[in-house]
Amino acid sequence: MALFGSATPAASTTPSQGDLSKDIPLASPPEDSVSDISFSPQSEHLAVSSWDKKVRIYEIDAQGQSQGKAMFEHEGPVLNCAWSKDGTKVFGAGADKAARMFDVSSQQTTQVAAHDQPVRCVEVIEVNNAPMLVTGSWDKTVKYWDLRQQSPAATLACQDRVYSMSVKDKLLVIGTADRYINIVNLNDPGKFYKTLQxxxxxxxxxxxxxxGGDGFAVGSIEGRCAIQYVEEKDSSLNFSFKCHRQTPPSTRDPASVYSVNAISFHPVHGTFSTAGSDGTFHFWDKDAKHRLKGYPETGQTIAATAFNRNGNIFAYAMSYDWSKGYTQHTPQSINKIMLHPVNGDECKPRAGPKKR
Known part of the structure; x- marks a missing residue:
């Protein structure tokens, strides 16, 4: 049985046009802007961080119905969230300059990290087979935390404020202001393996x-995405492409360019999604350099996305991303998280040149 019931596409869709008609809204979403969403690696639970200072945890059943199961609070807006590998703990990164840990079984919240400025990013890593937390802050540092002690196990000084981080296996990628990207090999976590702009x-x-943990994608405010491999031997496979742009009817008018807010990789197929301020998301095959599906405008900017552990649910948060300033944020602004059932070949790679 297909997730969320019938997998039959709407009659109006084309092979490259995706269908949103089966998407189901998450019950009782945050009342303020959503900053991040993250699925448990062990179960169908979704963590949602938001500007209302809370991280909420929802349970999703096979029909796509959801209910809130737990919640914990920071003392300021929460900018990022992550799960422990065993699915027993949820972490939040806050504008209150702290990272906090919520124990799902005991329902207890503990502060586990501190910075001099807001904590923008939080990820769970393994170093020497031991779980650790890594936090990135606007104070221009990345810190590693052994949760059994209060002070950081190590600190990396970055060139500027940390805007985004991502981890896969032994690869940690850190994106900062001024377009710096730092790459860390977690076999040697105390230094940068590479730095580039x-x-x-x-x-x-x-x-x-x-x-596969051998490279990363970068999204920028100019409606572009770059595919970048870590090792020099694979550099011929690096490329960038335009996305999240609207072409005007007249060639004399400039194209409208939108920020790429979120990039999520499919856990099974290795394909990926982009989502942006234009209110759309797309699925892509980086190896074939091919767009698999594009989806209709949702009517609100998309701030965050995530695939679940086996890739049959794609969640996207429709929430104002402040890209047009405070004047465009109105009481009518939508805060909604949608659950899209990934059916058929939506995220399967196409035949084409593959990385050897």
Whole structure:
């Protein structure tokens, strides 16, 4: 049985046009802007961080119905969230300059990290087979935390404020202001393995590691995405492409360019999604350099996305991303998280040249 019932596409869809008609809204979403969403690696639970200072945890059943199961609070807006590998703990990164840990079984919240400025990113890593937390802050540092002690196990000084981080296996990628990208090999976590500037010309919005852990994607405010491999031997496979742009009817008018807010890699197929301020998301095959599906405008900017552990649910948060300033944020602004059932070949790679 297909997730969320019937997998039959709407009659109006084309092979490259995706269908949103089976998407189901998450029950009781946050009342303020959503900053991040993250699925448990062990179960169908979704963590949602938001500007209302809370991280909420929802349970999703096979029909796509959801209910809130737990919630914990920061003392300021929560900017990022992540799960422990065993699915027993949820972490939040806050504008209150702290990272906090919520124990799902005991329902207890503990502060586990501190910075001099807001904590923008939080990820769970393994170093020498031991779980650790890594936090990135606007104080221009990345810190590693052994949860059994209060002070950081190590600190990395970055060139500028940390805007985005991503981890896969032994690869940690850190995107900062001024377009710097730092790459860390977690076999040697105390130093940068490589540092480069983004191949994109404008501010980095998001970095996301490939499913194979051998490279990463970068999204920027200029409606572009770059595919970047870590090792020099694979550099011929690096490329960038335009996305989240609207072409005007007249060639004399400039194209409308939108920020790429979120990039998520499919855990099984290695394909990926982009989502942006234009209110759309797309699925892509990086190896074939091919767009698999594009989806209709949702009517609100998309701030965050995530695939669940086996890739049959794609969640996207429709929430104002402040890309047009405070004047465009109105009481009518939508805060909604949708659950899209990934059916058929939506995210399956196409035949084409593959990385050897």
């Amino acid at each position: 983004s191949p994109l010309k404008w501010q980095t919005r998001v970095v996301s590691c490939f499913s």
